[in-house]
Amino acid sequence: MLIDSLVALSPEIMLSIYSMVVVMVGVFSKTKSMDVSLLWLSCLMFCFISLIIALTEPSDIYAFNGAFKLDGFSQFFKIVILLSSGLILAMSKDYLSRYNLLNFEYSALICLSVVGMMIMVSASNLMAVYLGLELQSLSLYVIAAFRRDSLKSTEAGLKYFVLGALSSGLFLYGASLVYGFTGTTGFEEISGVILDEGLSTGVLFGLIFILGGMAFKVSAVPFHMWTPDVYEGSPTPVTTFFAIVPKLAAIAMLARLLFVPFGNAISEWQQILVFLSISSMLIGSIAAIGQSNIKRLMAYSSISHIGFALIGLTVGSSEGLSAVIIYMFIYVIANFGVFAFILNMQRDGVSVTDISSLSLYSRVNSIRAFCLSLIILSLAGLPPLVGFFGKVFIFKAAINSGFVPLVIVGGLSSVIGAFYYLRMVYLIYFGEVSDRLGGSMPFINQVVLTTSAIAVTLGSINLFGIQGFVSVISTTFLG
Amino acid sequence: MAPIIFYFFAVIALSSAVLVISCRNPVHSVLALIATFFSVAGLFVLLGAEFLAMLMMIVYVGAVAVLFLFVVMMLDIDFVELRVGFSRYLPAGIIFGAVLVFELGIMLGDWTFSDSFARNMTSPIPTDVTNTIALSKVIYTKYIYLFQLAGLILFVAMIGAIVLTFRPNSNVKRQNVVEQMQRDGASSVKVVDIKPGQGL
Numbered sequence: 001m002l003i004d005s006l007v008a009l010s011p012e013i014m015l016s017i018y019s020m021v022v023v024m025v026g027v028f029s030k031t032k033s034m035d036v037s038l039l040w041l042s043c044l045m046f047c048f049i050s051l052i053i054a055l056t057e058p059s060d061i062y063a064f065n066g067a068f069k070l071d072g073f074s075q076f077f078k079i080v081i082l083l084s085s086g087l088i089l090a091m092s093k094d095y096l097s098r099y100n101l102l103n104f105e106y107s108a109l110i111c112l113s114v115v116g117m118m119i120m121v122s123a124s125n126l127m128a129v130y131l132g133l134e135l136q137s138l139s140l141y142v143i144a145a146f147r148r149d150s151l152k153s154t155e156a157g158l159k160y161f162v163l164g165a166l167s168s169g170l171f172l173y174g175a176s177l178v179y180g181f182t183g184t185t186g187f188e189e190i191s192g193v194i195l196d197e198g199l200s201t202g203v204l205f206g207l208i209f210i211l212g213g214m215a216f217k218v219s220a221v222p223f224h225m226w227t228p229d230v231y232e233g234s235p236t237p238v239t240t241f242f243a244i245v246p247k248l249a250a251i252a253m254l255a256r257l258l259f260v261p262f263g264n265a266i267s268e269w270q271q272i273l274v275f276l277s278i279s280s281m282l283i284g285s286i287a288a289i290g291q292s293n294i295k296r297l298m299a300y301s302s303i304s305h306i307g308f309a310l311i312g313l314t315v316g317s318s319e320g321l322s323a324v325i326i327y328m329f330i331y332v333i334a335n336f337g338v339f340a341f342i343l344n345m346q347r348d349g350v351s352v353t354d355i356s357s358l359s360l361y362s363r364v365n366s367i368r369a370f371c372l373s374l375i376i377l378s379l380a381g382l383p384p385l386v387g388f389f390g391k392v393f394i395f396k397a398a399i400n401s402g403f404v405p406l407v408i409v410g411g412l413s414s415v416i417g418a419f420y421y422l423r424m425v426y427l428i429y430f431g432e433v434s435d436r437l438g439g440s441m442p443f444i445n446q447v448v449l450t451t452s453a454i455a456v457t458l459g460s461i462n463l464f465g466i467q468g469f470v471s472v473i474s475t476t477f478l479g
Numbered sequence: 480m481a482p483i484i485f486y487f488f489a490v491i492a493l494s495s496a497v498l499v500i501s502c503r504n505p506v507h508s509v510l511a512l513i514a515t516f517f518s519v520a521g522l523f524v525l526l527g528a529e530f531l532a533m534l535m536m537i538v539y540v541g542a543v544a545v546l547f548l549f550v551v552m553m554l555d556i557d558f559v560e561l562r563v564g565f566s567r568y569l570p571a572g573i574i575f576g577a578v579l580v581f582e583l584g585i586m587l588g589d590w591t592f593s594d595s596f597a598r599n600m601t602s603p604i605p606t607d608v609t610n611t612i613a614l615s616k617v618i619y620t621k622y623i624y625l626f627q628l629a630g631l632i633l634f635v636a637m638i639g640a641i642v643l644t645f646r647p648n649s650n651v652k653r654q655n656v657v658e659q660m661q662r663d664g665a666s667s668v669k670v671v672d673i674k675p676g677q678g679l
Contacts, residue, residue, distance in 0.1 A: 131629060
């Protein structure tokens with residue numbers, strides 16, 4: 001019995017033991033070269049563990065009295081989370097060593113936060129959800145403040161910590177209400193209680209508080225205020241990580257929370273999600289127009305993308321869920337390209353993040369400028385790039401379930417959002433003559449930038465072939 | 480007798496909790512916080528949860544509150560300056576607080592418990608063993624996964640505290656234990672016989 005549970009949990013166990021080994025080796029070796037090799041080893045470890053998960057036959061396995069659930073849905077998200085984290089570590093090596101941030105603690109904390117995310121994605125019990133969430137967030141608070149001698153980074157870490165603790169408090173309060181009124185913390189059991197006895201007001205309040213806490217984690221409006229400040233203040237590799245990996249984990253966890261325990265209360269949470277998604281799309285698009293810092297702009301862009309993804313969850317059908325998964329997948333691919341570029345935006349060896357420094361980048365390196373423009377246009381959702389199809393799937397699912405007003409707001413905010421995306425492309429090709437960005441870029445980042453550009457172009461042919469697979473996952477997930 | 484003790488602790492807990500947020504001097508606030516923890520621990524003993532009561536004493540009073548006291552006394556925080564924005568944010572705070580209290584009031588008005596809640600409430604506290612044994616029986620079996628996860632979180636907290644505060648200083652002279660153990664009188668002490676009136 002215990003052995004079965006341990007086998008199901010083996011990827012997480014391996015990664016946590018590995019991170020302890022990293023800490024031990026790092027503490028005792030004390031050399032810079034060991035820190036570098038531990039970073040590469042962590043990349044390999046992420047790939048290795050994702051391979052193990054990929055080779056596991058997808059089947060619904062419960063472990064530890066139902067606190068942990070292994071299914072196709074969680075396997076897919078875990079693989080994407082692991083591979084993205086490995087790639088981000090590889091991409092950030094250059095930046096980290098440039099600013100003397102390349103410590104073994106960085107790799108160890110990234111590994112531990114990934115363990116937390118894997119637990120979040122598989123959690124099937126409110127207590128396990130909370131512990132996974134805390135493991136993830138606590139590591140992220142630390143790496144947000146990783147550049148200790150920078151005031152902005154410290155401020156970002158502290159702000160993230162204080163607001164994150166508040167949102168965890170909201171989540172816990174909701175979880176305690178749900179436990180108090182249903183008498184259980186297991187997802188399946190909560191669902192059963194709601195089915196048998198209806199949704200009591202106490203459980204509804206618990207659901208609202210839990211959603212408030214979760215909206216903070218996915219940075220949906222009105223719980224988004226931390227996002228631009230934290231993205232701007234953190235070191236750029238950390239921002240890259242924030243923009244991609246925790247978003248995936250939080251969306252997957254939100255989907256499980258909504259569909260499994262509260263699947264019988266769908267009409268109640270739909271109203272909340274409609275509000276969250278409409279306000280995120282609009283505020284994310286409108287507030288981004290005034291930004292002059294590219295990291296802040298990407299923060300608002302991520303807020304509005306989360307708004308689109310929330311439409312898919314609002315719909316509540318398996319079509320909507322698979323649209324969300326595809327949308328997040330496309331979002332991750334495009335963000336990789338943009339951040340591979342931002343990581344190396346530097347002038348005379350100093351990193352810059354203002355948008356105006358993109359001016360006439362096409363004359364510095366035309367291929368990279370073209371790649372970046374393609375990716376930005378895909379983020380804006382211009383046909384025939386793949387970002388457009390992501391939005392089409394979301395809108396189609398919404399229309400099929402009768403959420404036409406959501407689609408109208410979504411279309412409106414993509415038009416508004418297209419303005420600032422197009423302005424970036426305009427600057428790259430027709431900006432004013434000013435000090436240009438330096439031309440050097442490490443090999444890995446070049447590869448990621450080019451691959452991402454090719455992917456957003458060619459991906460629209462068959463959506464990377466994941467469409468059928470994803471719809472199978474989401475159909476079995478909704479059972 | 481029990482009701483009298485309950486009201487005694489409850490009154491102390493509530494009034495010292497009010498003192499925590501109303502005291503002007505932060506040191507007094509922390510002391511009031513310790514009083515709150517003490518009386519809550521008393522309430523736990525009254526409930527038959529002696530393990531929680533001891534935990535409350537050791538963790539909250541022994542560690543957290545004393546740590547607060549140190550922070551308050553050692554760090555130079557200008558508490559008057561922290562209160563500057565207070566009156567500005569007060570109206571918004573009151574409005575949101577009132578809405579929240581109102582909503583929670585609605586919830587209290589419609590208080591229905593699920594059937595399984597009643598089952599949980601009546602599941603008896605084991606009387607044949609102490610709290611500690613009863614707790615350890617489930618923590619290390621049924622909840623081992625969650626227990627280990629909590630341990631992992633503490634591990635992250637430890638790494639985080641070190642990463643954010645430790646600054647390696649190469650000027651520090653450290654003791655080499657092995658070298659220290661190898662020393663003996665013959666190699667470390669030189670006995671010099673100084674004749675009177677001669678000096679060295």
